[in-house]
Amino acid sequence: MTEAIRQRLNDSPVARWTVLLIVATAMMMGYFVNDVMSPLETLLEMPREAGGLGWTPSDYGFFSGSSGLINVFLLMLFFSGLILDKMGIRFTGILACSLMVLGTLLKLYGVMVDFGSDMVSFFGFELPMSVAVASLGFAIFGVGYEMTGITVSKAMVRWFTGHELALAMGIQLAMARLGTAAALSISAPIARHFTLSMPLLVSLAFLIIGLLAFLVFCVMDRKLDSSVSSQTTNSEEFHWSDxxxxxxxxxxxxxxxxxxxxxxxxxxxxxxxxxxxxxxxxxxxxxxxxxxxxxxxxxxxxxxxxxxxxxxxxxxxxxxxxxxxxxxxxxxxxxxxxxxxxxxxxxxxxxxxxxxxxxxxxxxxxxxxxxxxxxxxxxxxxxxxxxxxxxxxxxxxxxxxxxxxxxxxxxxxxxxxxxxxxxxxxxxxxxxxxxxxxxxxxxxxx
Structure with a gap:
């Protein structure tokens, strides 16, 4: 009976493609936010009285590279994989989406608030406070962004093994790049028509949608998990020796x-x-x-x-x-x-x-x-x-x-x-x- 339940859920095209749409949406939102600031360099470098933040090209370069600071130098990308295998897809996905929301909130705070002439020293870089806060937010976002990527990949394998795995991964990748294309296309027009912070407000709304979508996935994944839990053996559990x-x-x-x-x-x-x-x-x-x-x-x-x-x-x-x-x-x-x-x-x-x-x-x-x-x-x-x-x-x-x-x-x-x-x-x-x-x-x- 358990096997029948598992087969009905795992082999149902409707269930599989619904899962793909949900998790790919969460990933697409992350890709959108990752590149939403890329077209805004010119606006960010304008004086504050002209609607910019007065950043220099060096400031923008530091900000752009900050998304990988925690992942690379603190090895968080490696630890993200360990967390995923040890704690599971649902826990890691919620954590990843939450980190993206938190990081974007900090980035929005760095862009919206006028810190005056406050500066921060960081490993030889003299950074305006707005750059430091926005970069910290981008670094935290980067942890969630990369964590979401590996979590979605593992979710695809879990749901599509034995079925259209390559097609599912291809569609997920296409949706992610569509998020990038959308960010590059609409970010600058939104900032020009409203304010410099508006693209980040839109980003925050998108990430919340992505988080809610992933919570829906968790409900579906729990049903799949419970239907096969009786067949799980110690050999299927992650060990550090793996x-x-x-x-x-x-x-x-x-x-x-x-x-x-x-x-x-x-x-x-x-x-x-x-x-x-x-x-x-x-x-x-x-x-x-x-x-x-x-x-x-x-x-x-x-x-x-x-x-x-x-x-x-x-x-x-x-x-x-x-x-x-x-x-x-x-x-x-x-x-x-x-x-x-x-x-x-x-x-x-x-x-x-x-x-x-x-x-x-x-x-x-x-x-x-x-x-x-x-x-x-x-x-x-x-x-x-x-x-x-x-x-x-x-x-x-x-x-x-x-x-x-x-x-x-x-x-x-x-x-x-x-x-x-x-x-x-x-x-x-x-x-x-x-x-x-x-x-x-x-x-x-x-």
Missing amino acids: IRVTLRNPGFWLITLFCVLFYSAVSPFLKFSTKLMVIKYGVDTDIAGFFSSIAPFGTIMMTPIFGLINDRYGKGVTLVITGALMLTCVHFGFSLPLHNSTIAIALMVILSIGYSLAPAALWPCVPKIIPLKCLGTAYSMIFFIQNFGRAIIPMFVGKANETDSSYTTSMLIFGFTALGAALIAVAMFYVNRQKGYGLQLPNIKS
Whole structure:
């Protein structure tokens, strides 16, 4: 009878897709808030009498980087995974959403209140009080933001294993990037028409909606949990020794190295791509951003499609290899002395396909290698290590652009980084054969 209840709940398409919509909404709200201040740099740097906060570019740079302070330097991203595996999805999700709300409240306070000329010293930085308070809020938000990401990923695995896992992850990723696109599109107009704090007030409302949505998920997840609780064994519970088992898994390290190299060849590139279009391809500054947006907007449409293909036909590692090779060709193409804007558009379209293809197949591979009980720790370690690569590569690219303004050297850096990811994916293909992970098998069980 218990099994029948579990099957009715877990195999119900309505239940599964309702869960996806709920948790993806919470994640989308987090993505919106994470980027809501990005278009406001110019307004923040205006004098207070003109409606700004009088921040300097250095102040804004410190604020922008503050979201990772607690996660990276205090290892909170790693501990978030431990909390998730030890305390469960429901507890960690509520904690994560609450931290995002708390952090945004602090950020709103830092923007709304006039602290006068009060300054704060922080490791050599002399920061206005508004910057310090807003940065503290962003750092706390960042903990909840990353924690929400790994919690939603584990929830997807719990509800969609044996079903449309890759499609579900693809839709969740598409909704998250839609949140980013919305923030970049409407934040500045809202601030100009109302006040500088209004986008944060909207953000706060969105996060509260996300928290309430997650509470609804908790009710559904508790029903699933109670229906299978009698079948839970000690082997399905997380133990600290499971961390050692994860670290000894060669598949885990191959996926981690792939993520470091692949995302280091995409995310930093997108930050440099607008200026690349202007300088190398002569694109007008007013539309250069459109060229750069081809990739993220393309992933919104294509990632779910590739996820569905992976679910039905498998070949996950093959898709990952193909995506990495496409990215490699794009970067080497950008390094060539070709200055036609049509070529730039074509390369960005290919990049968007590769950027959709590899993640759609990669993330569903993780639960095939790592058991559910320690999946949160595995995701958190992957993201933690990945952040170092995404921080180091832009430093090399920035130096390269100072000595070679043609972008040839920097594109070669991105190209060889992507090539490294492709080689790691090939190694993953052979290790999968040896270990029998099943990475080439369909996710939907017949």
